[in-house]
Amino acid sequence: MNWYLRIRKLIQKKFPNNKFLHRYFGLIAFIIVGIISLFIGNHVNEFWQRLIILSAIYVIMAVGYNFSNGVAGQFSLDPNAYAAIGAYVAALLTMSPETKENVFILEPVMKPFDKIQLPFLIATLIGGLAAAFSAFLIGIPSFRVRGDYLAIITFGFGEIINVIANNLVSLTNGALGLKGIPEYTTLAWAIGWAIFSVFFLWHLTNSQVGRILKSIREDEIAAEATGINVFRWKLFAFTLSGFFIGIGGALFAHYLTTISPQVFTFFLTFNLLIIILIGGLGSIVGSAIAAVLFTFAFEILRVFEEGIHIGHINIPPIPGLRMVVFAILLIALMIFRPQGLFGDKEVSIK
Amino acid sequence: MAEKEILLNVENLHVYYGVIHAVKGVSFKVPKGSIITIIGANGAGKTSTLKAIMNLVKQKKGKVIYNGEDISKKGTHEIVARGLTLVPEGRHVFPNLTVLENLLLGAYLRNDKEIKKDLEFVYYLFPRLKERKHQKAGTLSGGEQQMLAIGRALMSRPDCIMMDEPSLGLAPIIVKQIFDIILKLREEGKTILLVEQNAFQALKISDYAYVMETGKIVLEGKAKDLLNDERVKEAYLG
Numbered sequence: 001m002n003w004y005l006r007i008r009k010l011i012q013k014k015f016p017n018n019k020f021l022h023r024y025f026g027l028i029a030f031i032i033v034g035i036i037s038l039f040i041g042n043h044v045n046e047f048w049q050r051l052i053i054l055s056a057i058y059v060i061m062a063v064g065y066n067f068s069n070g071v072a073g074q075f076s077l078d079p080n081a082y083a084a085i086g087a088y089v090a091a092l093l094t095m096s097p098e099t100k101e102n103v104f105i106l107e108p109v110m111k112p113f114d115k116i117q118l119p120f121l122i123a124t125l126i127g128g129l130a131a132a133f134s135a136f137l138i139g140i141p142s143f144r145v146r147g148d149y150l151a152i153i154t155f156g157f158g159e160i161i162n163v164i165a166n167n168l169v170s171l172t173n174g175a176l177g178l179k180g181i182p183e184y185t186t187l188a189w190a191i192g193w194a195i196f197s198v199f200f201l202w203h204l205t206n207s208q209v210g211r212i213l214k215s216i217r218e219d220e221i222a223a224e225a226t227g228i229n230v231f232r233w234k235l236f237a238f239t240l241s242g243f244f245i246g247i248g249g250a251l252f253a254h255y256l257t258t259i260s261p262q263v264f265t266f267f268l269t270f271n272l273l274i275i276i277l278i279g280g281l282g283s284i285v286g287s288a289i290a291a292v293l294f295t296f297a298f299e300i301l302r303v304f305e306e307g308i309h310i311g312h313i314n315i316p317p318i319p320g321l322r323m324v325v326f327a328i329l330l331i332a333l334m335i336f337r338p339q340g341l342f343g344d345k346e347v348s349i350k
Numbered sequence: 351m352a353e354k355e356i357l358l359n360v361e362n363l364h365v366y367y368g369v370i371h372a373v374k375g376v377s378f379k380v381p382k383g384s385i386i387t388i389i390g391a392n393g394a395g396k397t398s399t400l401k402a403i404m405n406l407v408k409q410k411k412g413k414v415i416y417n418g419e420d421i422s423k424k425g426t427h428e429i430v431a432r433g434l435t436l437v438p439e440g441r442h443v444f445p446n447l448t449v450l451e452n453l454l455l456g457a458y459l460r461n462d463k464e465i466k467k468d469l470e471f472v473y474y475l476f477p478r479l480k481e482r483k484h485q486k487a488g489t490l491s492g493g494e495q496q497m498l499a500i501g502r503a504l505m506s507r508p509d510c511i512m513m514d515e516p517s518l519g520l521a522p523i524i525v526k527q528i529f530d531i532i533l534k535l536r537e538e539g540k541t542i543l544l545v546e547q548n549a550f551q552a553l554k555i556s557d558y559a560y561v562m563e564t565g566k567i568v569l570e571g572k573a574k575d576l577l578n579d580e581r582v583k584e585a586y587l588g
Contacts, residue, residue: 211447218447
């Protein structure tokens with residue numbers, strides 16, 4: 001992030017007395033990035049616009065996931081559960097009662113939801129809070145163990161939520177899923193939430209809170225001997241992480257307009273895990289950039305599937321080839337930069 | 351012993367690891383402002399004793415009284431908040447955080463304005479740490495990491511510091527420095543409970559000492575007396 005520091009230094013030299021600019025430089029930088037991506041998003045065709053929205057959603061989920069996995073170092077494997085909870089809760093709240101009546105053909109929708117219809121922002125927030133609350137509940141038993149065991153336990157919870165989504169028909173409509181969710185996730189919403197999530201978690205990571213969580217990641221015994229209530233802080237990181245993943249899930253539902261348990265399988269967790277590994281565990285800005293790269297790479301690599309003609313060499317179109325190329329790129333990254341693009345370095349405020 | 355106020359009082363402490371009975375009923379007293387040493391060979395249960403006092407091991411029995419209050423059921427963070435702290439064995443610093451960040455984390459429980467003053471005090475004790483304050487702790491040498499671990503413990507403004515083998519794996523000259531610092535801390539009014547294998551050095555600076563063997567205290571006495579005790583000489587001093 002050399003350019004960032006360079007610009008910062010330049011500004012400090014040019015305006016040595018402007019305190020506002022110095023203190024809020026990080027925030028201003030993020031807002032500028034947001035405005036630029038909004039501008040670009042509004043001037044490209046719908047395909048690219050949707051891709052930008054998707055990458056913004058992935059940014060939200062990835063930074064949320066990285067906060068507990070990378071910054072606090074608690075290796076969990078259940079972000080798909082929180083995305084699902086955020087998505088289902090928010091979708092149930094924004095769908096109109098008539099649509100819900102039409103969609104739920106197996107069993108009528110559960111009581112309070114059959115009449116409720118809330119604005120998008122409130123529904124998203126409630127979705128995020130529901131995800132955060134479930135992360136809190138899952139965290140209490142899970143943090144009795146650590147390391148690999150924690151990964152296994154949380155993996156189990158991820159699967160449990162998926163099974164529940166398939167079988168709690170009066171709330172989730174089972175395997176049929178929810179259809180006709182209003183397409184509320186516009187470019188502005190997605191980018192707005194993404195900028196907010198990245199800035200909020202980035203700021204937190206660079207504060208005393210971030211230092212505490214990192215100390216737990218580095219050495220739990222020493223952290224405890226320092227007087228840090230390790231269990232409580234882990235739970236805090238996990239809950240906050242659940243909140244942002246839930247927000248991402250809610251936006252995801254209103255982007256796809258159709259959700260079913262298949263959307264929130266372990267595959268989603270796997271994608272997020274790849275993103276935070278590419279970006280570097282513990283680097284919030286790193287995983288945000290990695291999320292964008294990941295989403296775009298997935299689409300751009302489609303050229304490999306269209307067949308390639310170089311001189312006399314003709315490679316016929318092979319469906320699925322992009323996944324192979326993608327995997328090779330990942331392997332190369334892990335060999336040449338095992339710590340991820342950013343390592344655990346963060347663009348610091350100082 | 352009796353004339354001094356007892357700061358830490360351990361009564362009949364037992365520690366278990368599954369079926370293994372690691373500490374079998376240890377009792378000792380730490381008077382205020384003194385240096386107390388527990389010496390003993392590997393596996394005698396010294397580290398387990400300290401961890402049990404801090405409640406870092408859960409399977410234990412017995413009473414730990416600090417400053418007149420029973421802390422045996424308190425969480426580790428609550429114990430630190432009461433002014434008792436542990437410098438763990440093997441220099442548990444946070445390797446990917448800078449020296450300064452490590453020290454600031456030591457002051458985690460505090461919210462007063464004197465953190466800066468204490469930071470200066472730590473830098474005064476360990477000038478090397480000041481030179482390297484923006485360096486990652488993992489890149490420090492063993493001795494510097496030990497200094498950092500002690501410095502971090504000091505940042506919580508403890509009244510009583512327990513040190514687990516501070517001389518472990520350090521060059522003799524660094525060991526001497528560390529022991530000098532321990533004496534300096536006592537002058538500052540701190541109480542120190544030292545656990546050491548380096549019996550000779552530890553006994554030289556201590557007031558009173560206990561000898562542990564296979565989970566029990568087998569011998570105790572004034573440190574000077576123990577230095578001349580035949581049994582101690584035979585077992586630990588060679």
